[in-house]
Amino acid sequence: MESVSLKTIFERIxxxxxxxxxxxxxxxxxVGAPPSLDLGDVAVPLFSIAKRLRRPPVVIAGxxxxxxxxxGFIESAAAAGPYVNFKLNRNVVGAEIIGEIIRSGGxxxxxxTGAGKKVLIEHTSINPNASPHVGRGRCAMIGDSITRLLxxxxxxxxxxxxxxxxxxxxxxxxxxxxxxxQLTFAQILDAYVEANKRAxxxxxxxxxxxxxxxxxxxxxxxTQRKFHAVTALCLxxxxxxxxxxxxxxxxxxxxxxxxxxxxxxxxxxxxxxxxALFTDEDGRRVVDLSKLGYEPEEGRYxxxxxxxxxxxxxxxxxxxxxxxxxxxxxxxxxxxxxxxKLYAQQLALMLEAAGIPAPEVVYYAYIxxxxxxxxxxxxxxxxxxxxxxxxxxxxxxxxxxxxxxxASEEQHAIAEQVAVSAIRFAVLRVxxxxxxxxxxxxxxxxxxxxxxxxxxxxxxxxxxLRKHKEPIPQAPDSSFKVETDxxxxxxxxxxxxxxxxxxxxxxxxxxxxxxxxxxxxxAFTAFYHECPVLTADDESVRRARIFLCRATLQTLGNALHIxxxxxxxxx
RNA sequence: GCGCCCAUAGCUCAGUUUGGAUAGAGCGCUUGCCUCCGGAGCAAGAGGCCGCAGGUUCGAGUCCUGCUGGGCGCGCCA
Numbered sequence: 001m002e003s004v005s006l007k008t009i010f011e012r013i014x015x016x017x018x019x020x021x022x023x024x025x026x027x028x029x030x031v032g033a034p035p036s037l038d039l040g041d042v043a044v045p046l047f048s049i050a051k052r053l054r055r056p057p058v059v060i061a062g063x064x065x066x067x068x069x070x071x072g073f074i075e076s077a078a079a080a081g082p083y084v085n086f087k088l089n090r091n092v093v094g095a096e097i098i099g100e101i102i103r104s105g106g107x108x109x110x111x112x113t114g115a116g117k118k119v120l121i122e123h124t125s126i127n128p129n130a131s132p133h134v135g136r137g138r139c140a141m142i143g144d145s146i147t148r149l150l151x152x153x154x155x156x157x158x159x160x161x162x163x164x165x166x167x168x169x170x171x172x173x174x175x176x177x178x179x180x181x182q183l184t185f186a187q188i189l190d191a192y193v194e195a196n197k198r199a200x201x202x203x204x205x206x207x208x209x210x211x212x213x214x215x216x217x218x219x220x221x222x223t224q225r226k227f228h229a230v231t232a233l234c235l236x237x238x239x240x241x242x243x244x245x246x247x248x249x250x251x252x253x254x255x256x257x258x259x260x261x262x263x264x265x266x267x268x269x270x271x272x273x274x275x276a277l278f279t280d281e282d283g284r285r286v287v288d289l290s291k292l293g294y295e296p297e298e299g300r301y302x303x304x305x306x307x308x309x310x311x312x313x314x315x316x317x318x319x320x321x322x323x324x325x326x327x328x329x330x331x332x333x334x335x336x337x338x339x340x341k342l343y344a345q346q347l348a349l350m351l352e353a354a355g356i357p358a359p360e361v362v363y364y365a366y367i368x369x370x371x372x373x374x375x376x377x378x379x380x381x382x383x384x385x386x387x388x389x390x391x392x393x394x395x396x397x398x399x400x401x402x403x404x405x406x407a408s409e410e411q412h413a414i415a416e417q418v419a420v421s422a423i424r425f426a427v428l429r430v431x432x433x434x435x436x437x438x439x440x441x442x443x444x445x446x447x448x449x450x451x452x453x454x455x456x457x458x459x460x461x462x463x464x465l466r467k468h469k470e471p472i473p474q475a476p477d478s479s480f481k482v483e484t485d486x487x488x489x490x491x492x493x494x495x496x497x498x499x500x501x502x503x504x505x506x507x508x509x510x511x512x513x514x515x516x517x518x519x520x521x522x523a524f525t526a527f528y529h530e531c532p533v534l535t536a537d538d539e540s541v542r543r544a545r546i547f548l549c550r551a552t553l554q555t556l557g558n559a560l561h562i563x564x565x566x567x568x569x570x571x
Numbered sequence: 572g573c574g575c576c577c578a579u580a581g582c583u584c585a586g587u588u589u590g591g592a593u594a595g596a597g598c599g600c601u602u603g604c605c606u607c608c609g610g611a612g613c614a615a616g617a618g619g620c621c622g623c624a625g626g627u628u629c630g631a632g633u634c635c636u637g638c639u640g641g642g643c644g645c646g647c648c649a
Contacts, residue, residue: 045591298573298645306647313649342644446611448597456611529613
């Protein structure tokens with residue numbers, strides 16, 4: 001990805017301040033926006049500089065405003081108490097911003113910080129026992145968007161999906177599947193619930209489940225085949241739903257592959273050396289994490305093996321972590337529910353004891369429903385497929401009304417894109433560490449602060465560009481004109497995009513990009529209602545506005561691409 | 572009990588990483604706007620001790636401490 005970085009307006013003002021006060025460095029102060037456009041376009045508060053120079057802020061403000069270079073991109077500099085407000089030459093700055101956006105195209109906004117770096121990310125990894133609900137989808141959408149973000153930043157990203165194809169639950173499911181003649185994806189959840197119920201009621205059933213586990217650990221091929229059949233069926237159904245959301249994976253790692261992996265020795269040896277591994281009075285192999293620097297009493301012990309020698313989930317996860325590490329990515333990421341926080345910390349301690357760096361984890365909190373928590377077993381869930389079906393049906397009605405003449409196939413494609421946009425945007429705009437209450441009706445309304453609203457802005461721009469028949473120059477020139485505040489605010493918003501992407505990358509959170517896209521769409525719609533584009537009287541104004549449309553579409557498109565949202569030509 | 576996360580308008584959320592001028596959207600409510608580029612829209616109004624109490628600072632929604640309320644977790648589930 002080509003790296004063309006527009007030095008932001010803030011950075012340029014920052015340079016001006018540094019030139020004015022040679023003893024002051026850029027990190028000594030912050031540059032921001034004034035509370036109102038009437039005051040100026042860029043503001044510098046002078047408190048911190050004043051402190052360093054041991055002179056009152058008001059005096060410093062006077063000095064700065066007097067010595068700032070007027071002309072070029074700065075139109076004026078005015079002291080306002082302890083602040084200096086700069087007004088910029090809108091035509092000059094505007095033409096630069098637009099030129100940069102048009103030149104960079106699909107790369108606009110990328111800071112290219114990932115060039116030459118490899119990332120391994122693991123996310124979703126749903127237990128193969130049910131159709132995914134929006135809570136599980138939160139993980140998939142967060143992981144997928146981080147993937148898209150990092151790729152946008154130039155990283156080489158490989159996406160992994162860990163398939164929990166063994167364990168007690170799957171064993172029970174296999175038992176039940178044996179009794180039923182044929183199991184379909186739609187029946188899996190019922191079967192899963194039934195299997196767990198049976199295990200509670202019939203000790204014999206539960207015992208046979210553990211027997212299967214022991215068999216698979218011995219490498220019994222018949223058992224492995226059965227486990228594989230059940231989990232493959234389920235995985236296939238889950239992936240179909242995730243694919244609708246635009247989420248995809250590069251590599252599937254099956255848990256069963258790691259069950260007899262000798263690399264567990266690496267960790268066990270290290271733990272033994274540190275005196276952290278012991279056999280307890282019941283014969284279990286247990287890790288005492290306090291020997292590894294873990295302080296609280298709660299969560300201090302971690303069981304690796306049952307008394308009968310069979311391994312716990314953590315064993316396979318340790319090996320899997322080693323396996324991922326050995327693939328040599330410079331960044332090893334995973335997305336986990338916050339319920340796994342302690343567990344992941346425990347694993348990290350054990351891995352690090354063996355000299356293996358633990359993956360970096362992005363945690364997300366649960367999505368709640370208005371009437372409380374989701375529960376798969378109680379059927380109190382919003383299934384992703386149900387949501388998408390309902391949303392697409394509503395969107396299809398709208399599209400048919402609006403565009404009765406276009407092919408049915410395209411109508412359906414648009415409806416699907418709108419449905420995906422609605423759910424992805426609703427989930428991604430919220431920071432992952434927050435519990436959110438999912439409101440089905442709000443998510444289906446497509447009005448206000450939603451994905452479809454942003455898509456709609458794009459469709460409007462496309463409509464204008466379709467109707468604009470005059471040839472347009474490649475880039476704006478010196479005739480570029482900014483006439484109104486609405487155009488200027490749109491330009492300022494456009495210029496902020498690379499920094500938004502940089503912040504999101506550093507934090508590994510895409511919520512800022514979603515909220516930025518929303519603000520940009522609002523800025524565009526305000527401009528759209530106030531400023532005629534195709535019917536503007538002045539030719540240079542008309543041309544400038546066409547450029548604003550193109551630049552906005554490019555920026556919204558790039559932002560939505562990171563979020564995994566398409567921008568239909570019409571909707 | 573111990574640990575981690577969260578608390579902003581009636582509701583759903585931005586803003587907190589890196590402290591700066593009057594705390595922002597949307598939904599819902601009230602009122603306008605389609606002879607004009609797409610009304611999935613725009614403009615305006617009402618609605619806030621930013622959970623509570625201290626502290627740091629010239630300045631706190633933002634940083635620190637305590638408390639309250641909610642979420643999550645804490646030895647043979649995965």
